[in-house]
Amino acid sequence: MLLQNRCAAAAPGRTVRAAPLAAPRSARSAAPARRAAVAAAASAKPTAALIFDCDGVIVETEELHRRAYNGAFEAFGLTVKGEPCEWPTKYYDRLQNTVAGGKGKMKYHFSNNGWEVATADGAVAEAGRDALVDALQDKKTEIYKRIVEEAAEARPGVLELMDEALARGDVALCICSAATKAGFEKVVNSVVKPERLARFDLILAGDDVNNKKPDPEIYNTARARLGIAAERCLVIEDSMVGLRAATGAGMHCVITPTASTEDQPFCEEGAAAVVAQLAGPNYRVRLDDLFAPCPSGSGETVVNLQGMANMEGNECVVQWNANSRLAKSAAA
Template structure:
């Protein structure tokens, strides 16, 4: 129950948040991100990046945004405000992929809460879905504001991405479990529209019916780039993402965050673990004339 967790202060207040609108790209529908100017011809390999935790260390930003949404709607279990402290969120993010699944898992494990939306805890699937949908929408508003103010790329990530984009034999993509609105804010702000327009595949959690650790998003990415799984390398930061990649029979390398560093990634099938991607070079992973990716460097 949440009563066993110490309360943490929430850094985001409803009064400080303003909504933003995602930019269109290459004639895509409003809110959509898609590639339109890929440089790839006769791809030998594919390099697929997760977003949260890989491109940007966003998990603390997500945690604060969830807590902001819980406060906004006065979400309570047994009279105590729901508040995800750091230690609990570290476990949660390594257990469940995607925002709505996280909340449903938490409420199912503890109790469905009361709120300003439902003064009596919801009991039907429709009511529970409505509560989670509203919380996710408000969380996204908070999250986009935080990203706009503080998000920055992890060391080495954009350099590796640029090398891959420039190599016509490497297909490049981003595959995230995050809700599209929050995902777009991160990639538009940090990766940039120009890089995104040159990618072969860009997918968010809303683009699939089952989120990580289900391998669906990576199976669909493989179909889009037209390569067998053995030719695809996924960059992830968590066990949830690793399990999705392994489930798709893809090679996976890990660049862990502080909250995921203690996991046994190699034991779960990762090919390599890099504390940072700074200094990791594309040609070392995909040597000229190689028929398989290389991870011994």
Template sequence: MASSVIHSPSTSPSSSTPFYSHTKFSKVCNFTQNAKILSPSSLFGKTLTIITNDLYSKPMNKKKSSILVKCSVSSPALPAALLFDCDGVLVDTEKDGHRVSFNDTFTERGLGVSWDVDLYGELLKIGGGKERMTTYFNQTGWPEKAPSDDAERKEFVASLHKRKTELFMTLIEKKLLPLRPGVAKLIDQALAKGVKVAVCSTSNEKAVSAIVSCLLGPERAEKMQIFAGDVVPKKKPDPAIYTLASTTLGVDPASCIVIEDSAIGLAAAKAAGMKCVVTKSGYTAEENFENADAVFDCIGDPPQERFNLDFCGSLVAKQLAS
């Protein structure tokens, strides 16, 4: 396994003094293939001595020579906050949760509307359930039972969404939809290190709270903040929800890590000036995530862990250094 440290001496070395001690870093010095690599936590507070022969592009006296470099190792970086999207990130809720609840609501109201799997996947490009229904009805025609007045239509959609949320919460309370792998692990790692944790979602606040309290448990829930639904006037891909979260939590956006599963969520996080890790979900696997800082199929639990809090810290360190 190879690794590297970064070192930049303030003066050029002399042949008589091959030992240099500096704390500013800018040039990469490679470890040898058989070097023993320690974790950042094991190095914290200690001094590392490295022998390298490639610190300078021009070898001293035209001969390869070893230089002893003493590097002080600082504390591993930690995010100030982890901000999770809800649907598709905490739980893969869309296909067998929200879609089913929308259809059950349409059936109860006798609207003659049903969203199949593919259609709902297209509708997910619109942030927010009420906005999703409004766009669909505007494009395909409003049901006969819907009012014609714009203000009354808004109330009509709100009532449909309220009933849909009730049906969805029943699914969550029965624990018919499980947490995605690694979610509880990553949240526990963050809370144990004093990292703030929040959920930022376009979904109804009651639905998000149900997922957090029922599936993550009350002990975790009481340590997490929820920003959801109509708490902001514009929904993802607008960055408002993430900007509100960083302001409320009192943290620098550059120190936040967002966990998202969709292109619109990624766009919102980036517009808010945050690093974003994508964990693909059932509906979003083929979306374009080229602007993401990392993309995985899930967070993952050991021994199939994809990433952890240390990885998130490395992204923060990169963000602050850039």
């Protein structure tokens, strides 16, 4: 059954502590059947999808991005209203939770300052604004690639969850990033590794769509290309921008926040769950916590977010949105 271990949904913002290390009797007795279902699914066509954002989810990259932007501004001798352009940490935290894409962030910043922008070569005319942003983005990407090689590493539990999905055939595995392809590819090649990426069902970057997150286009595109219904797609995001894109596409979304996003009201905005990270000292989020056989007995796989609150051998703390469709079905 989809909700094999039933439990009442928590009120918004309330924390639910998952099962202790000793698995319940019902879970132990169900294990052989579940293993058989997983084995049968290994050669099946995917009927559900696990979709990762990249920046902040696979890798905590926001500070790396901030350093790269400031490096580009410095390289161009960029000033705004006569002052050197530099994005402090707190300002960048707000910016990255408000505007998607590097060019979008810069245009937003410069527009809010009346485009009183100059480089070492002089003031920037209106006709040269787009060219400046393009050049800054290119320089930022160049600097970012160098920083990634020196400092990027996967967040806990990410690669393990990916490998579980790759070992099965019932859950498609995807990445949908708002980042430009040039910077995005450097991150995933360095951290996820090309041999693992080659087995993914779909990889989309910001260049592959016309509209950046929070517009849902990238997730709608993924759904269409995969041929999997939105309600069977589970997105892992870290920011409000990403959450709005995922829910705007009708998908379920689990948030693994970073230090710059952990105070955001994700549950109130429609997140099904918020978990600090995918693995910790005494737990790891597993594929069976997120997906389960369809209760109709069709043999297909569906999203099972409620399973997160009953994880075997797990001490993960999850916040549930009581208004989500799955929480309501669990409480019925």
